[in-house]
Amino acid sequence: MPDDLEPAEPIVPRDSSTVIVLREAAAALEVFMLERHIKSDFAGGAYVFPGGTVDEADRDPALAEL
Incomplete structure (x- = not known):
């Protein structure tokens, strides 16, 4: 790593x-x-598994009952 790089602020990951x-086929x-x-x-055209950022509304206890 080059010695002339300035320290960067830590990146806080998102939830x-x-x-x-998967499913079985013939x-x-x-x-x-x-x-x-x-x-x-970010990653335009890439094939990805479905997912994404967790929204605060996803933490609603009423949804946990479903």
Whole structure:
């Protein structure tokens, strides 16, 4: 690592979640994936598992009962 780099502020990770969905098919397992929009700022056009940032509303105790 170069000696002339300034220390950076730590990056605080966001709460997020990813789901991997598999199902058995006749010949093999099938995997559910999404293709990110080509114009996305991050990883445009990449195939990804569904997921995303956790919203505060996701923590509602009433939803835990479902």
